[in-house]
Amino acid sequence: MTVVPHANNHRVVFITGASSGIGYAAALAFAKSGANVIVTARRIDRLATLETAVQRLPSPHGAIFAVAADVRDAADIQRAMTKGVEHFGHIDVLVANAGVGQRGAVVDSDWDDLETLLRTNIDGVLHSVRAAVPVMRKQGGGHIIIVSSVVANMTAPYTACYSASKAFVSSLANSLRLELEGDQITVTDMRVGRTATEFNEKRLGASGYAARAPKLPVMPAEKVGEAMVKAVNKRQKTVVLRFFDRLIIWANSLLPGIIGRRALKQYRV
Ligand SMILES: NC(=O)c1ccc[n+]([C@@H]2O[C@H](COP(=O)([O-])OP(=O)(O)OC[C@H]3O[C@@H](n4cnc5c(N)ncnc54)[C@H](OP(=O)(O)O)[C@@H]3O)[C@@H](O)[C@H]2O)c1
Numbered sequence: 025m026t027v028v029p030h031a032n033n034h035r036v037v038f039i040t041g042a043s044s045g046i047g048y049a050a051a052l053a054f055a056k057s058g059a060n061v062i063v064t065a066r067r068i069d070r071l072a073t074l075e076t077a078v079q080r081l082p083s084p085h086g087a088i089f090a091v092a093a094d095v096r097d098a099a100d101i102q103r104a105m106t107k108g109v110e111h112f113g114h115i116d117v118l119v120a121n122a123g124v125g126q127r128g129a130v131v132d133s134d135w136d137d138l139e140t141l142l143r144t145n146i147d148g149v150l151h152s153v154r155a156a157v158p159v160m161r162k163q164g165g166g167h168i169i170i171v172s173s174v175v176a177n178m179t180a181p182y183t184a185c186y187s188a189s190k191a192f193v194s195s196l197a198n199s200l201r202l203e204l205e206g207d208q209i210t211v212t213d214m215r216v217g218r219t220a221t222e223f224n225e226k227r228l229g230a231s232g233y234a235a236r237a238p239k240l241p242v243m244p245a246e247k248v249g250e251a252m253v254k255a256v257n258k259r260q261k262t263v264v265l266r267f268f269d270r271l272i273i274w275a276n277s278l279l280p281g282i283i284g285r286r287a288l289k290q291y292r293v
Pocket residue numbers: 040041042043044045046047064065066067068070093094095096121122123124125144171172173174216217218219220221222223224226
């Protein structure tokens with residue numbers, strides 16, 4: 025089958041971590057735009073709710089195919105990718121979104137928590153990219169969105185491993201972009217700021233918002249989902265959604281000591 029990547033009507037989008045929050049909102053936004061979506065996560069009941077929500081969108085909208093998968097397991101993600109390709113014929117866009125947060129000192133945190141964080145946020149992105157690229161290469165192109173954070177590279181005591189995991193994926197996105205440009209595959213480094221999702225409640229180590237957390241502006245997950253559709257349409261390389269998020273990134277690169285001291289106060293457990 026000959027496929028024109030990025031053709032709006034026939035676009036197929038594979039999204040990891042679609043059972044809640046940003047991934048869920050991304051699936052709805054892409055389906056609204058007319059794309060067919062393959063959604064993955066571990067909680068299949070939540071994916072069933074998403075299937076119903078997509079089916080209830082005003083017509084016309086894209087179709088949805090849900091498959092349970094754990095991003096920490098390369099074979100599981102490969103299996104989900106194969107099933108998705110069997111179902112819709114191809115994949116144009118990967119949204120590598122599944123991720124978890126963690127709070128706690130580098131040395132004193134529970135190793136199981138740190139391992140879950142690293143296996144999900146780092147291995148999960150690598151497994152997803154390595155499963156998607158061969159499919160995209162065969163069809164002559166595609167687009168990968170890697171969901172990072174404004175805290176990538178941030179001096180972030182007591183949430184250091186999370187911040188470092190996002191630095192890893194942002195760095196990966198920027199190198200991968202050049203490795204894949206000959207394959208007509210665009211890579212977006214999506215540096216997301218604070219978003220209203222289940223993320224903080226599920227954070228490993230110390231869930232909920234950090235004590236002494238300043239009242240920072242929170243955006244709805246829908247805004248991030250819509251920005252992903254735009255990122256694909258415009259082939260954007262880096263996305264930072266709000267002026268406030270830009271400020272955080274600038275402040276950290278210019279005044280890492282001050283930002284670090286602030287994080288120390290906020291996140292110390
Ligand atoms: N919310 C924020 O303020 C914020 C800011 C910057 C960046 N981000 C990033 O945005 C992404 C999405 O987070 P969110 O805010 O939407 O949080 P969320 O509502 O907790 O969603 C996380 C998603 O990741 C999935 N997931 C976690 N571990 C997984 C695994 N091992 N295998 C497969 N799926 C897994 C979860 O699904 P299951 O549990 O069903 O598997 C869920 O669908 C993350 O990468 C996060 O780091 C969030």
